Amino acid sequence: MKDKQSSSPELQQGAVLLTSLLILLILSLLAVSSMQNSSMQERMVSAQREGYMAMEGAELALREAEQAIEVLASPSGFDTLDGFYEKGSAPRGSGVFTAGIWAGGNSIAVTVPTVNGEPLFPEAPRYLVEFVGDAQLEVGNESANVNMTNYTHETGATVAKAFRIVARGTGATGDGQRILEEYYRREF
Template identity: 45%
Template sequence: MILMKRGLSSLQRGAALLTSLLILLVLSLLAVASMQNVSLQERMVSAVRDGQIALEAAEFAAREAELVLDNNTVTLGNFGVQTGLYEKATAPNIYADATWAPGSGSASIAATGFPTSELAVAPRYLIEHVGQVTNEEQINDMAVGNYGGAGAAGPPEGFRIVAWSSGRTGQTRRIIEVYYGKGS
């Protein structure tokens, strides 16, 4: 009788060990799945932040291009002659990497003033002169500076500004397009 109790007790201990191992296995699988989920969420948050930084830098570059036009830093004679300044329908493909590549052969202009430690590459822009804007609806659609309406010397000049920026990693890119008008 004593032997049976010991044998039964061993079986109970074996069953408890097996049950404990199964529970430990299930908990380990849950922990691994949870870690993978957290890792995925971390990558998604990083990508969103990277995209926001790239968009902010592209907006900065577009604003810098507007200031270049506002401050009369360039004249209409510079278009088609200087890098980054194009006549109507002569701008390069804005989706080509070569358009935004840094360096002396680039088809775009590097924006200055944005903290480059936040980006893989400094933001860039190009400006295309699209001609005089004569339609009143087009004038209202553009941000026209120095235009007094009917009393102005002539219709405003229209410009297409395209700004590009990378994110921190260089994997994210944002391109924005702004139409801008300047009265004479």
């Protein structure tokens, strides 16, 4: 026999409806949390990509600066060239973060490579070079220079000069930047 009380509509309390609404609420909260997590991860990956591109641009500028130093005939008259500074006159410390340093003749823009006709960087990487002075190799506390008789700068000896290179690159959106500093030695 059937029990008439369990099937009567007046006695049903909506337990199934309440349970399904609670499960739906929990699933909705999990979905929203998952979307926020995915969105955060996407922003982090974008920022990391921006940083890598900025680093690549700064490294490109460093290589260009090294090539520019290699073609110099001599370090005399160094400060007459755009982006080249005599010892002590180039920006240092927090001064390299000043926007004006990376514009005009204060620094040198690098030619930006293209892919399918589109430039890799929205803003060209830039560099500046400071002449530091004579360079010497040091081994421990002793100098690595070797004195040779009858061998002077007229007979083929060279003088090594040191340069400080500061390079700046920006990422794909132009928001992120990386600034690298390198010391370079060349013999004249």
